[in-house]
Amino acid sequence: MIGIIDYGAGNIRSIHNMLKRLGFDSFISGKKEELESADKLILPGVGHFDHGMKQLHSRNLTAMLHQRVMEEKVPILGICLGAQLLGQGSEEGNEAGLGWVDMKVVAFDKKKLGQELKIPHMGWNYIQQLKSSKILGDEKEERRFYFVHSYHMLPLDPSLGLCSTKYGYEFISAISKDNIIGVQFHPEKSHQFGMKIMKNFAQL
Amino acid sequence: MEYLNRVIPVLTIASSKLVKTVEFNKPKYIGDPINAVKIFNDKMVDEVVLLDITASRENREPNYEKIQEICGEAFMPFAYGGGIKSLDQIEKLFSLGIEKVVLNSVLAENIDLIHKASSIFGSQSIVASIDVKKNILGKYSIYTQSAKKKLKTPLPQFLKLVEGAGAGELFLNSINRDGTFKGYDLELIRQISKELSIPVVACGGAGSVEDLKAGIKAGASAVAASSIFVFKSKNRGILINYPDWNTIQSISV
Numbered sequence: 001m002i003g004i005i006d007y008g009a010g011n012i013r014s015i016h017n018m019l020k021r022l023g024f025d026s027f028i029s030g031k032k033e034e035l036e037s038a039d040k041l042i043l044p045g046v047g048h049f050d051h052g053m054k055q056l057h058s059r060n061l062t063a064m065l066h067q068r069v070m071e072e073k074v075p076i077l078g079i080c081l082g083a084q085l086l087g088q089g090s091e092e093g094n095e096a097g098l099g100w101v102d103m104k105v106v107a108f109d110k111k112k113l114g115q116e117l118k119i120p121h122m123g124w125n126y127i128q129q130l131k132s133s134k135i136l137g138d139e140k141e142e143r144r145f146y147f148v149h150s151y152h153m154l155p156l157d158p159s160l161g162l163c164s165t166k167y168g169y170e171f172i173s174a175i176s177k178d179n180i181i182g183v184q185f186h187p188e189k190s191h192q193f194g195m196k197i198m199k200n201f202a203q204l
Numbered sequence: 205m206e207y208l209n210r211v212i213p214v215l216t217i218a219s220s221k222l223v224k225t226v227e228f229n230k231p232k233y234i235g236d237p238i239n240a241v242k243i244f245n246d247k248m249v250d251e252v253v254l255l256d257i258t259a260s261r262e263n264r265e266p267n268y269e270k271i272q273e274i275c276g277e278a279f280m281p282f283a284y285g286g287g288i289k290s291l292d293q294i295e296k297l298f299s300l301g302i303e304k305v306v307l308n309s310v311l312a313e314n315i316d317l318i319h320k321a322s323s324i325f326g327s328q329s330i331v332a333s334i335d336v337k338k339n340i341l342g343k344y345s346i347y348t349q350s351a352k353k354k355l356k357t358p359l360p361q362f363l364k365l366v367e368g369a370g371a372g373e374l375f376l377n378s379i380n381r382d383g384t385f386k387g388y389d390l391e392l393i394r395q396i397s398k399e400l401s402i403p404v405v406a407c408g409g410a411g412s413v414e415d416l417k418a419g420i421k422a423g424a425s426a427v428a429a430s431s432i433f434v435f436k437s438k439n440r441g442i443l444i445n446y447p448d449w450n451t452i453q454s455i456s457v
Contacts, residue, residue: 015300
């Protein structure tokens with residue numbers, strides 16, 4: 001059963017809806033004891049980095065998540081802010097991140113975006129896959145996803161990069177390492193392109 | 205191409221029924237909004253905006269049950285507007301699976317709701333919506349309560365207030381063009397997108413793909429429309445439709 005982590009940061013119902021449509025059972029919970037029984041985890045999230053970390057701490061979820069992800073190697077999919085939280089920290093705030101992967105999160109470089117491109121990066125965009133992956137499925141066809149973000153991931157370990165996206169410049173739009181996956185875009189809002197990712201994750 | 209401009213079907217409902225108006229009047233019954241959303245899934249639309257056009261006028265709550273039902277079928281970004289007055293309502297809507305809320309009539313009395321909501325939920329999820337009417341002298345005024353009530357605050361001043369309060373997007377609707385297939389009010393789009401730094405979503409009047417392109421060229425970040433996506437043509441025969449991906453891409457400048 002897939003546990004969708006409810007920590008008061010963002011839209012989680014749509015993730016549950018998509019998994020249900022694909023025929024996979026999932027549950028939404030912010031309780032430690034319930035999430036301890038999940039065989040896969042999804043960390044969603046919208047909003048401020050510090051707010052997200054504080055919410056995880058205040059619900060006493062961080063130690064349990066660390067145990068499950070780093071020791072038991074349970075697959076975890078971070079989405080949007082949930083992906084950004086996987087690294088060490090973010091320019092958006094002062095809180096330390098979960099620190100499971102060697103990455104930081106930076107603001108879009110306004111100088112490189114130019115006049116035309118607005119922040120947040122909101123709308124549909126393409127991905128270029130950087131390495132072979134079960135979750136992305138190594139497909140050749142053009143794939144587009146829905147993005148809403150003002151900050152993006154910047155891996156310090158270059159092998160983390162799973163795919164990149166161009167918005168003014170190329171940035172890393174998903175990362176992966178062992179059982180940890182983080183996507184900046186919203187698969188739960190990206191039609192069949194997102195459904196494939198959710199299905200691949202559910203079948204890991 | 206650096207940026208794909210969004211093309212957004214707008215579904216207008218009266219509580220639970222899908223309807224379409226002309227100049228905010230004469231609602232024609234279209235069908236069940238859930239069927240429309242299912243078709244929009246298949247067509248892979250960029251985003252959907254659902255507006256309950258009678259909620260504020262009837263001083264009624266959003267129809268949460270229906271919204272949740274519709275949301276359960278929506279695998280694209282989904283915005284809802286209509287009858288929203290408080291933070292509690294906004295929180296409830298997000299818990300149903302909505303990404304963005306559209307605030308309109310409430311802004312006349314409580315523009316601070318934008319500020320409060322965007323500081324909690326992030327400005328990307330708060331859309332300010334204004335309905336604009338042009339009089340015979342060419343002067344623009346804002347109307348609320350589905351075009352029933354005229355707002356005293358002049359348009360440019362109100363826009364600054366909305367942007368300053370922290371709205372993530374401006375949904376700009378032309379009352380005169382609604383349902384007319386005459387094309388967007390391009391002058392209005394030009395003026396407003398020049399004045400604002402937040403994205404402007406243009407709505408009202410699109411009758412063809414060319415009109416959508418013209419809206420983007422005039423400065424809109426995204427183009428929204430209703431009639432062309434629920435009717436086959438100006439004769440208003442019902443057909444839920446959406447351009448294919450190549451056409452959508454061609455709309456971006």
